[in-house]
Amino acid sequence: MSSRRWGSVSSTLLTAAVVLIGLGSATPAKAQDIASIEARVARLQERARALEAKADSIAAANRRRFAGTLDSVEVGSFKVLADTAMMKDVRRAATLAWTALTGVFGDSASMLLHDRTFVAITDAIVDSAHTDLRWHATLGTPVLAPREDRVRGLAMNLVSAAYESFWQRLDPAMKDWISSPLLPTLEPGKIPGNSYVEVVTAGSPIARECFSGTLSACRRSLGFDRPADPAAAWYSAAERRALVDRLSFSLRSGTDRDAHARCLHMGSDSACSALLAANAELVPAILSGMTRGTFLVTALRKGGSGALSRLLESSGDSVSTRIERVAGTRLDVVLAEWRASIIDARPVKTRLAASSALTSMFWMACLLTLALRSSRWR
């Protein structure tokens, strides 16, 4: 009975809904009024202008506040503007950066700064929606003073700015030899562990000879005096095949496809050699630009005061001759020093240190004692 009554109620509702929808669709839609749209656009534009004006006034207030709290620090040739609240950190960062820079370039490091003024800005300034960094740039070169590890972070950014300037001032021949910008570092006397790994594990046996102490091999590994056919001079048959495999994409387009197939599928060394000889410019140097950069840093450090000027002023001669001039000594002396630094850069060994093992056992004993002293009552 009730279900029948519910059925009749629902069918009435359904009928009413259909009638309403029908009436609604039969009524003509109200046409869009151009005048009202234009008025609405004008209102929106006015609102946008008001918001822009508000944003400008906030930015101006921020700038006034920032400018009002600015102070400057001068360490060596670094001049850094920063908020007075972080002057202590900025001074420490600038000192660290200047020490690192003079460790490589000596007193000539000031040449890289061109009397530039840096403006230390915090993450909060960078993240703010109202910040216009173009305004900060009118005060000097903005450098980030990160929230985390501020002193080292800011020091690294200052050093990076100087290294960028160094890279821009290098001549094309020297840039071509190094092939990638020098890695900025806060520890100029220390070569990164990656360079050690690279020398020890390089594809060519020449790098391993260098590691064993043959300085002529170091010279070849660093890419001085690049031969006409570097693949034949630097790599073994297996390495040439691996190189063809590696360079497949570049070699396949435009060279002998048959030679490519014979090299990779039939293991023909003559085919591999011919392919690589025909594309000698694609054959990579034994050691990367990062590691060649460490050699240049060694030469600059060896050359001491004036080394940077000698580097920037020299041109025309071969890279090796120029590096001798920069270091103020024979290339072999620099090579020997660089090799010694590479060996010192050996990364922490994978083998477990006794101190680590003993420390972990000590902590295990402490934790177990705590567990043994736990109460049986809950």
Added chain:
Amino acid sequence: MFNAIFYTQWKWSRLLLLVATFAGLAIPLVSIQSINEAYGNFEVVHTIQGYGIGYPLLAACLGLLLSLTAWGSDHRGRHVYALSLPIPRWHYVMLRYISGLLLLLAPILAVWIGGTLATHFIKIPAGLEAYSGSLAVRFALCALLAYTAFFAISAGTPRTAGIVLGIGAGLVAAQVLLSAAGIEVQLLKPIVDGLFIWPGPFEIFTGRWMLLDV
């Protein structure tokens, strides 16, 4: 009594141990799969280094889960079983701890066997050395340390565990709030440094975990 405790712990944790043993065997074997495709040994070292994170993660997870399974039944039974035994508390804790240590042997051996097999069946590139033994010893120490740390927390009352976890979570939350408010105070860094830099307890977890290295 030890046999009974060891057997029950084995029953509770055998699935976990199976998975961990399989993972311990697999990580070294998988890590060397792509070295034939590597251009040079430098790339080999980097690939192996990428897989290195798997060992400390496995050790930490294994230690945590094994300690939880060791004490889970006691917590559920409100420690009545332990109270009913005619042995002092420290003796009971020691039995549970040693049972867990013995159970850890399977995944540790798996890491060693996996590393040895992985380095046995490939031609190790010139200039590189295999470190399967030292890797397994380090994994063993990490797993034991993680197990002991979580075992000590679980052995306490739920209140103690709550306090330890609450302090940790509170510090993280406070750091997030401070950073969001633009207040530059480092709460976590000194604590993390103290835990993970020598002579901190978890220093052994850090560093390079390499099956093949220079």
